[in-house]
Amino acid sequence: MDYISTRGSAPTLDFEGVTLAGLASDGGLYLPAEWPSFSREEIAAMAGLPYHELAARIMTPFVGDSLTQDELLDLCRQAYGRFAHDAVTPLAQLDERNWLLELFHGPTLAFKDVALQLLGLLFETFLTRRKSNLTIVGATSGDTGSAAIDAVAGREGVDIFMLHPNGRVSDVQRRQMTTVRAPNVYNIAIDGSFDDAQAMVKRMFADESMTSRFNIGAVNSINWARLMAQVVYYFASAVQLGAPHRQVAFSVPTGNFGDVFAGYVAARMGLPIAQLIVATNVNDILHRALSSGDYSTGNVTPTAAPSMDIQVSSNFERLLFDVGGRDGLALAEQMHAFEATKAMQLTNAQREGASGLFTSARADADDMARAIRWAHEHAAQTIDPHTAIGLHAAQQSDLDPAIPIVTLATAHPAKFRDAVERATGSRPVLPSRIGDLFAREEAYTELSGDYNAVRDFVSEHASPAA
Numbered sequence: 296m297d298y299i300s301t302r303g304s305a306p307t308l309d310f311e312g313v314t315l316a317g318l319a320s321d322g323g324l325y326l327p328a329e330w331p332s333f334s335r336e337e338i339a340a341m342a343g344l345p346y347h348e349l350a351a352r353i354m355t356p357f358v359g360d361s362l363t364q365d366e367l368l369d370l371c372r373q374a375y376g377r378f379a380h381d382a383v384t385p386l387a388q389l390d391e392r393n394w395l396l397e398l399f400h401g402p403t404l405a406f407k408d409v410a411l412q413l414l415g416l417l418f419e420t421f422l423t424r425r426k427s428n429l430t431i432v433g434a435t436s437g438d439t440g441s442a443a444i445d446a447v448a449g450r451e452g453v454d455i456f457m458l459h460p461n462g463r464v465s466d467v468q469r470r471q472m473t474t475v476r477a478p479n480v481y482n483i484a485i486d487g488s489f490d491d492a493q494a495m496v497k498r499m500f501a502d503e504s505m506t507s508r509f510n511i512g513a514v515n516s517i518n519w520a521r522l523m524a525q526v527v528y529y530f531a532s533a534v535q536l537g538a539p540h541r542q543v544a545f546s547v548p549t550g551n552f553g554d555v556f557a558g559y560v561a562a563r564m565g566l567p568i569a570q571l572i573v574a575t576n577v578n579d580i581l582h583r584a585l586s587s588g589d590y591s592t593g594n595v596t597p598t599a600a601p602s603m604d605i606q607v608s609s610n611f612e613r614l615l616f617d618v619g620g621r622d623g624l625a626l627a628e629q630m631h632a633f634e635a636t637k638a639m640q641l642t643n644a645q646r647e648g649a650s651g652l653f654t655s656a657r658a659d660a661d662d663m664a665r666a667i668r669w670a671h672e673h674a675a676q677t678i679d680p681h682t683a684i685g686l687h688a689a690q691q692s693d694l695d696p697a698i699p700i701v702t703l704a705t706a707h708p709a710k711f712r713d714a715v716e717r718a719t720g721s722r723p724v725l726p727s728r729i730g731d732l733f734a735r736e737e738a739y740t741e742l743s744g745d746y747n748a749v750r751d752f753v754s755e756h757a758s759p760a761a
């Protein structure tokens with residue numbers, strides 16, 4: 296499989312290349328040159344497969360010649376063997392039409408484990424083969440950091456430098472990052488917001504003095520392999536609910552547009568998805584873009600769902616590319632204008648292309664708390680604030696009631712105990728697999744919001760490319 300950039304002028308890469316790359320050299324994001332698809336018969340035959348076998352089946356066309364079938368199956372078995380539930384991503388029923396897809400049974404209690412556990416293994420496999428080193432530099436508003444650190448801690452050939460906004464992630468999230476003791480893990484708390492941290496990471500990717508010495512790689516959802524791994528649970532859940540013979544809709548708590556874009560990919564691959572509901576909190580740039588074509592950033596408002604406190608959703612560019620006719624040079628121009636002015640209007644083709652499958656909804660703090668209480672009182676389920684935003688959006692849906700709506704439960708409620716306790720009056724208990732989190736010692740480096748300080752820290756501690 297060949298991968299091309301959304302901005303039309305970076306070199307084509309294979310799966311191995313795209314897994315180790317961050318942004319494309321033209322500033323775009325990589326996508327498969329064409330979408331593989333499955334027939335109805337092939338989808339029907341997915342029913343009942345163990346998760347790791349389903350995963351390998353769905354990923355095979357994307358991986359191409361970069362791994363043998365046996366290697367891919369083995370990596371999927373290892374990655375998903377670390378989940379605390381045998382079904383990996385089980386479904387729970389809330390009422391006649393609403394379901395929860397529990398994506399939080401991985402080691403760090405958020406859906407990002409599903410993709411990152413595999414990505415850590417892919418890195419190690421490819422880097423050992425190439426005899427080279429990768430320097431991962433990432434910014435996290437919480438869940439990405441812990442999931443990425445868990446996935447690469449102690450792995451050969453990889454160092455990880457994870458920036459988080461000092462004081463703006465939950466205590467559980469911070470401890471999940473800062474208590475991991477491995478020589479290849481560096482936590483950095485910077486003064487500023489998540490967007491400030493993200494801007495520094497982007498700057499480092501473009502910094503000649505760094506890229507000439509280090510192989511700088513990404514673990515945020517600009518990495519294609521992550522999105523690929525997320526496609527699997529859309530198939531797994533839809534097939535359980537009757538696909539390909541029945542349509543299914545999904546409500547997806549959205550930040551960087553990675554998770555819901557994986558749903559779009561599943562639809563392009565033939566899964567009968569009736570609708571993808573993009574659920575946002577008050578940081579609602581995506582809701583505005585999808586409902587009125589206005590993609591303009593505002594200030595980030597901190598909420599109880601911090602992984603969705605994002606104004607610029609990187610993966611939205613992938614959608615704009617695909618629905619807008621795959622014209623990379625035109626999109627590059629549109630994105631450069633957006634980067635300069637922080638605002639743009641979607642083209643008619645982009646709006647029409649998105650409106651076929653996507654709808655959107657926005658939840659404020661009251662909507663979120665109400666959804667947490669509803670699940671607690673009416674369905675005996677404790678849900679986290681991110682999931683609650685998805686559930687709120689699902690409950691607003693005007694779709695045909697015969698179509699089941701699956702809300703993606705993106706984090707374990709114990710990760711956001713304070714918000715859940717405020718809404719329900721009871722405090723979720725941390726699962727025993729991370730129960731000693733508060734007894735472990737933390738280690739992290741505090742740096743100012745100055746790019747040079749971060750750059751010097753990374754170049755002092757990272758391993759050169761080869």
Ligand SMILES: *Cc1c(COP(=O)(O)O)cnc(C)c1O
Pocket residue numbers: 405406407438439516548549550551552553554555602603681682705706
């Ligand atoms: C990352 C995250 C999201 C947002 O996912 P995107 O792929 O960035 O849209 C939602 N909920 C939780 C709990 C997350 O960790």
